[in-house]
Amino acid sequence: MENNSNVQEFILLGFPGTWYFLFSLSMVFSMMYGLTVIGNMSIIALVWTTAHLHTPMYYFLCNLSFLEIWFTTTCVPKAVGILLGNSETISFFPCILQLFLLLSLGSTECFLLAVMAYDRYQAICHPLRYSSLMNSTFCTQLAFASWLSGFLAISVLVFLLSRLSFCGPNIINHFFCDMNSLIALSCTDTSLVELATFCVSIIVVVVSCAVTSISYIYIISTILKIRSAQGQRKAFSTCSAHLTVVTIWFGSAIFLHVKPSAANALDRNKFINIFNTIITPLLNPFIYTLRNKEVKEAFRKAFSRM
Template sequence: MDIMTGTEIRNQTSVQEFILLGFPGTWYFRMALAVLFSAMYVLTILGNVSIIALVRTHPRLHTPMYLFLCNLSFLEIWYTTACVPKAIGVMLGTSQIISFTVCLLQLYFLLSMGSTECFLLAIMAYDRYLAICHPLRYNSLMNRTFSAQLALASWLCGFLAISVLMSLISRLPFCGPNVINHFICDIDSWIALSCADMRLVELATFIDSFIIVMVSCAITVVSYIFIISTILRIRAAQRWQKAFSTCSAHLTVVTIWYGSAIFLFLIPSAQNSLDLNKIVNIFNTIVTPLLNPFIYTLRNKEVKEVLGKTVSGLLSGFRKKEISSK
């Protein structure tokens, strides 16, 4: 197999713009999707911003667990922003064209933030393991400095882990056609258009995805094995429920996230499965960022209590203003 130099590849790359196909269907169907995506995007931003605001304004939530939750919410805001506004433009038919550079950047940010989420979820599982299996030593093992270092490490590892893969993808030549069968620059849909030998890129994608998903998933699974074994040894029902409630929200998010991530990146995909990939991508890029704040709010007793007090305080403040204005 001949190896092309960077100059030769650039000379072969005649395609500088791509057309995002989005979802097939009638105009009314695409308009309905655009409205749905817009509503979900607004709710995602409001929900995740609310989680960050709650944690920052209430000292009771200034713990490592909620530091990681803030990082996750901040990540979800940018993760969904990287794809949903463009996807809405594709549905409306006003922004279907995307340049090579912008497509590459979108792909890089989506993969990097997806990798960061894998590491964050693994760290959150490890944090719950320490809290439940080593409660007396938790404050010394998971102090503020160490938790901040873990959060920073998850961001650095997430972006660095994708750098080598993106270096390979950025060198791919595109000679035409230029229609991407997706609503975002998905890696499978995009590289399917390249006119180069894809075996090296596909192998690098699989290895990168396997290491990121499997390593983070292994940390999560092992942590929960110890957590569940510890919970089962707890005799007091009240303590058992409290231990389980701190993990149920995280476990729900982990199940949704890894289920779709394993399907997208570890199960070999072919051109005829790209339509199915689009549906699964909706869960990763739109549904999961929307569900996260609601899952952590509805299934976390501590957050519900703080949220309830905040809402009550706001309502009482409004009543006082109305009374004083009268």
């Protein structure tokens, strides 16, 4: 990498504003990060210690919670350091590594959400065969495939990016190493990287979103065939939390990544990324807790025991 670039480190601008504003924002980020880690670890611990939650749906939820912890850890501590004014620089290799982890974990989340939609499809559309179809071996294979696919897909992009030359300037208008920001700083032709980014985005975001959408078309069609209103509500309640998370995640992911070039909209993307990397990981455990009777009941029993 050093042979291809004169730039050995980048300067992350973070956010504009007064010292009081930046300090307040750093406190907000720190509080949200702490709640994200505690919330997602609580879900993992709850599922691990509660026997009746040992089902495919909660197995995938544990994978998602584990992913969210690392996803937000990859960028939030560094962002807080930038806001406090003592960690604005980042070396070339750590910058590339941070980008790789963020995009890989984000891609894995897309695949995991598609797998969770498929799980809900099997549970609602084929309830009698659900236990045999979604056995522990198959669930493990689906989770492993999601993680492997997410990291392999981004490996190609990061390799191409690492071959670019960065001659200066070295200022990134973001609070982490963003793909579009790095492409904008390169002093060589970036058309191949932009094309690869667009293609990978199509494969990861659009394909996983399509799988999720098709699954929910069948799910909604099956729910509407249930004659009783109570039965419809019960069936829909098993997937409402997941549907909420899917809508939030894919909406922001498509807006950020599925576009043919790195347009000059870095300031706008910066604030969208706050939602994607900080707010969404915080919301997920609360969405699954507040909209899931089984999880709420398990939490109530756990607190009662304590």
